[in-house]
Amino acid sequence: MTATHDTTADLISGARERIDALDDRIIGLVQERMAVSAVVQEARITSGGRRVNLSREMEILGRYREALGRPGTALAMTLLELSRGKV
Numbered sequence: 126m127t128a129t130h131d132t133t134a135d136l137i138s139g140a141r142e143r144i145d146a147l148d149d150r151i152i153g154l155v156q157e158r159m160a161v162s163a164v165v166q167e168a169r170i171t172s173g174g175r176r177v178n179l180s181r182e183m184e185i186l187g188r189y190r191e192a193l194g195r196p197g198t199a200l201a202m203t204l205l206e207l208s209r210g211k212v
């Protein structure tokens with residue numbers, strides 16, 4: 126392998142290590158979000174409410190769409206499904 130190839134391979138493997146570390150953090154944050162969401166849902170259900178609060182979900186979808194565009198909406202829908210199950 127030439128020096129250029131070594132540099133490219135090193136760059137890619139270094140960047141992939143960073144991606145793996147970021148993905149670990151993202152997964153941890155998603156799990157933390159699920160746990161916090163469960164606290165809110167349980168409190169609402171215990172006090173006679175419903176698991177789902179659609180107006181709050183609309184706020185969340187809007188926030189992700191504003192920050193990330195259309196795929197942000199899909200991401201928020203996945204996060205909501207992970208947090209409260211399928212509706």
Ligand SMILES: O=C(O)C(=O)C[C@]1(C(=O)O)C=C[C@@H](O)C=C1
Pocket residue numbers: 162165166176177178179181182185204205208209
């Ligand atoms: O914010 C709430 O009221 C929640 O119950 C949390 C949460 C969420 O995971 O963001 C989950 C279910 C609701 O439908 C809306 C939002």
